[in-house]
Amino acid sequence: MDQSIRYGMVGGGPDALIGDVHRMAARLQGNINLVAGSFSSDAEKSRQFGLQLNLNEDRLYDSYRQMAEQESQLPSDERIDFVTVATPNHLHFDVCKAFIEAGINVVCDKPMTNTIEEAEELCRLVEKHDTIFALTHNYSGYPMVKEARELVSSGKLGNLRKVVVEYSQGWLSQPIEEEGNKQAAWRTDPDKAGVSSVIADIGSHAEHLVEYITGLKIQQLYADINTFVEGRDLEDDANMLIHYEQGVRGVLISSQISIGEENGLHIRLYGDEASLEWKQEDPNYLHLKYPDGPEEIYKKGNPYLSAVSYQNTRIPPGHPEGFIGAFANIYASVAEAIKADKRGEQVNSNDYDFPMVHDGLTGVRFIHKAVESGKKKSWVAMKDSVTED
Numbered sequence: 001m002d003q004s005i006r007y008g009m010v011g012g013g014p015d016a017l018i019g020d021v022h023r024m025a026a027r028l029q030g031n032i033n034l035v036a037g038s039f040s041s042d043a044e045k046s047r048q049f050g051l052q053l054n055l056n057e058d059r060l061y062d063s064y065r066q067m068a069e070q071e072s073q074l075p076s077d078e079r080i081d082f083v084t085v086a087t088p089n090h091l092h093f094d095v096c097k098a099f100i101e102a103g104i105n106v107v108c109d110k111p112m113t114n115t116i117e118e119a120e121e122l123c124r125l126v127e128k129h130d131t132i133f134a135l136t137h138n139y140s141g142y143p144m145v146k147e148a149r150e151l152v153s154s155g156k157l158g159n160l161r162k163v164v165v166e167y168s169q170g171w172l173s174q175p176i177e178e179e180g181n182k183q184a185a186w187r188t189d190p191d192k193a194g195v196s197s198v199i200a201d202i203g204s205h206a207e208h209l210v211e212y213i214t215g216l217k218i219q220q221l222y223a224d225i226n227t228f229v230e231g232r233d234l235e236d237d238a239n240m241l242i243h244y245e246q247g248v249r250g251v252l253i254s255s256q257i258s259i260g261e262e263n264g265l266h267i268r269l270y271g272d273e274a275s276l277e278w279k280q281e282d283p284n285y286l287h288l289k290y291p292d293g294p295e296e297i298y299k300k301g302n303p304y305l306s307a308v309s310y311q312n313t314r315i316p317p318g319h320p321e322g323f324i325g326a327f328a329n330i331y332a333s334v335a336e337a338i339k340a341d342k343r344g345e346q347v348n349s350n351d352y353d354f355p356m357v358h359d360g361l362t363g364v365r366f367i368h369k370a371v372e373s374g375k376k377k378s379w380v381a382m383k384d385s386v387t388e389d
Contacts, residue, residue, distance in 0.1 A: 003031055003339065004031045004032070004033055005031055005032045005033070005081045005082070005335045005338055005339070006033055006035045006036075006078075006079070006080050006081050007026065007032060007033070007034055007035070007036075007080050007081060007082050007083065007084060007107075008034070008035065008036035008037050008038075008059075008067060008071065008080040008082075008083045008084070009022065009023070009034060009036075009037045009038075009039065009083065009084045009086060010037070010038050010039075010064045010067065010083060010084070010085050010086065010087060010091075010095050011038075011039065011040075011085065011086040011087030011088075011091070011095075012037075012039060012084070012086035012087075013039030013040040013045065013046060013049045014039075014040065014045065014049055015182055016086065017183060018086050018109060019039070019086045021323075021324065021327055022084050022086055022107075022136075022327070023053075024324050024327075025138075025324055025327035025328040025330070025331050026084075026328070026331050028314075028324060028325065028328040028331075029328050029331050029332050029335060031335065032331055032335055034053065034055065035055065035056075035059055035080060036055065036059040036060070036061070036067060036071060036080050037049075037050050037053070037055060037059070037060060037061070037067075038060075038061040038062070038063055038064045038066070038067045041063075043062040043063070046060060046061075046062070047060045064094075064095045064098060064099075065098055067083075068083075068098040068099045068101075068102040068104065069102065071083075071102070071104060072102035072103055072104060079104075080104060081104075081105060081338050081342070082104065082105035082106060082107055082132070082334065082338060083095075083099045083104055083105070083106055083107070084107045084108075085099075085106060085107070085108040085109060086109055087109075088186045088192045088193070089111055089113075089114050089186075089192060089193050089194050089200065090114055090191065090192045090193070090194065092108055092109070092111070092112060092113050092114070093112075093113040093114070093115075093118040093121075093122065096108055096112075096113075096122055096133075097121070097122065097125060100122070100125045100126060100129050100131050100133070101125065101129060103129060103131065104131070105131050105132040105133070105334075105338060105341075106131065106132075106133050106134070107133075107134045107135075107136060107330075107331070107334055108133070108134070108135055108136070108360070109135075109136050110135050110136060110137055110204055110205070110208075110360065110363055111194070111200045111204050111360070111363050111364050111367055112135055112357070112360030112361070112363060112364055113360070113364055114193075114194030114195070114364075115194070115364070115368075116361075116364055116365055116368055118364075119360055119361040119364040119365070120361060122357055122360065122361075123357050123358060123360075123361055126357045132334065132337050132338060132341060132347060133356055133357040133360075134330060134333075134334045134354045134355065134356065135354075135355040135356065135357070135359055135360045135363075136327065136330055136355070137204075137205060137208040137209075137212070137330075137355040137359065137363075138323070138326050138327040138330055139205055139208075139209055139265060139280060139326060140208065140209065140212045140326075140330075140353075140354075140355060141312065141325070141326035141327060141328070141329035141330045141354075142278075142280075142283050142312075142322075142325075142326045142329075143284075143300050143301070143305075143309045143310075143312045143313045143321070143329075144278055144283060144284060144285065144286045144298065144300055144309065145209070145212070145213065145278060145283075145326075146306070146308045146309045146312055146353075147286055147298055147305050147306055147308075147309035148213045148267075148269070148276055148278055148286055149212060149213045149214075150306040150308060150309065151276060151286075151288070152213055152214055152215075152269065152276075153215070156271075156273075156274060156276075156288070157269060157270075157271030157272075157273055157274045157275065157276060158271040158272040158273030158274065159246075159271055159272045159273075160214060160216070160246070160248045160269060160270070160271050161248060161249070161270050161271060161272060162248065162249050162250065162251075162269075162270040163210050163214065163216075163242075163244065163248060163249075163250040163251070163267070163268070163269055163270070164250070164251045164267070164268045164270075165206045165209060165210050165250070165251070165252050165253070165265075165266070165267045165268075166206070166252075166253040166254075166264060166265070166266045166267075167202040167203065167205055167206040167253070167254045167255075167264065167265045167266075168253065168254070168255045168256075168258040168261040168264040169202065169255065169256045169258065169261050169262065169263060169264065170256070170257065170258050170259040170260055170261045170262070171184075171256060172184060172187075172188070172197075172198075172229065172236050172256035172257055173228075173229070173256070173257040173258070173259045174229065175229050175230075175231060175232065177189075177232075178231075187201055188232055188233060188234055188236075189233070189234075190233050190234060193234060194367075195234075195367065195368060195371045196234060196235060196367050196368075196370070196371050197232075197234035197235055197236060197256070198234075198235055198236050198237060198238055198254050198255060198256045199223075199225070199235065199238050199254055199366075199367050199370050199371065200367045201256070202254050202256065202265075203238055203252065203254030203366075203367070203370065204363045204366060204367055205265065206252050206253075206254055206265065206267075207252065207362075207363060207366045208355065208359060208362075208363060209265070209267055210244075210250065210252075210267065211359075211362070212355075213267070213269065214244075214248070214269065216244040216245045216246065216248055217244065217245055217362075217382070218242055218243070218244055218250075218366065218382040219243045219244060219245060219381065219382060220242075220243045220379050220380060220381045220382060221240050221241065221242045221243070221252075221366075221369060221370060221373055221379070221380060221382065222240060222241045222242075222373055222378070222379045222380075223238055223239070223240045223370040223371070223373040223374040224238070224239045224240070224374065224377075225237070225238045225370070225371065225374030225375075226238070228257050229257065235371075235374070236255070236256050236257045237254075237255045237256070237257050237258075238252075238253075238254050238255070238370060238374065239251075239252075239253050239254075240252040240253075240370060240373075262281070263280060263281060264279075264280070264281065265279070265280035265281075266278070266279045266280070273290075273291075274288055274289060274290050274291075275288070275289045276288050276289070277289070283300075283321070283322050283326075284299060284300035284301075284320065284321060284322075285297055285298070285299060285300070286298040299317060300313055300317065300321060301313040301315070301316055301317035301318075301319075301321070302317050308353070312329045314328070329353075330354050330355075333352050333353050333354040334352075334354055336352065337351075337352045337354075365382060365383065366382065369381075369382050
């Protein structure tokens with residue numbers, strides 16, 4: 001039986017950085033093939049781009065709605081198994097909804113939607129139509145992030161006390177959206193980005209990284225949000241104090257005006273017996289520190305690591321492995337879930353290691369609560385149930 005997985009893409013066309021990242025990650029897995037797409041709102045531009053990708057012209061669509069409708073009508077051994085949604089934020093909900101209702105699985109960029117109500121609706125639709133939904137919080141795909149989660153869950157750090165997570169960039173330190181930079185323009189436009197810029201774009205990654213490694217949910221937060229670049233409509237810097245479950249305290253920093261920083265995602269976890277540290281820009285190393293002994297450095301790809309970390313390593317120790325490989329690990333896990341579904345097996349979300357639709361809801365709620373706190377200049381509570389008001 002053919003074990004390959006077919007997918008289509010909405011968005012991710014010319015000049016879109018993340019589209020190429022998705023395509024490279026899927027190709028790296030080896031059994032996931034791009035066969036269809038609607039890559040731009042400009043139908044001719046989309047068609048030309050699809051032809052450059054060597055796709056058949058009859059699988060290049062004028063719109064995502066046409067794509068969802070026509071792909072769902074193809075025989076099961078021809079239609080796409082999932083769609084990747086790589087559009088600006090404001091389109092996520094409508095595109096995801098169209099494919100879910102067509103019975104097609106979805107891989108979506110974060111944030112999942114621009115509003116909490118839309119995120120809750122997607123949760124209901126995924127359950128109703130029994131579709132597989134993945135969110136590309138790709139940093140959870142790093143082998144040493146998975147090792148950090150294993151160390152925390154095994155009690156290696158003792159009882160957690162404090163979390164410090166930072167995601168700092170400098171690329172928006174100047175008003176480059178006014179100079180024609182496409183990526184900056186939509187991320188700073190409330191009509192496309194939603195209520196937030198920096199929190200939605202990178203702060204949500206920091207929030208998810210903490211929950212992925214520790215399993216802890218936010219109870220309440222206090223956010224200081226700022227817009228440093230004059231004339232910009234959304235925030236470009238945010239700093240938060242966070243209260244997690246079990247009395248754990250946290251600090252979360254997200255900034256895109258920190259000149260000199262490139263992609264500074266950095267997490268430190270402090271327990272009552274040890275602490276650990278991981279940096280995205282040096283991702284193959286995990287530092288474990290003790291109060292009364294030498295520091296330990298765990299290195300990617302070695303057999304002393306946990307099975308999940310070792311299995312998510314693609315190349316031998318000592319060889320750099322990073323961003324694309326982490327993305328590919330998300331795609332690999334999604335592919336395994338889809339293959340199980342195609343075999344008629346019950347797909348239990350607990351058996352697969354990729355962010356899902358309820359992680360998306362948590363992220364959207366986090367964004368809105370942080371913005372609410374920043375405007376009120378007060379603590380706000382987080383809620384994590386779909387049914388809560």
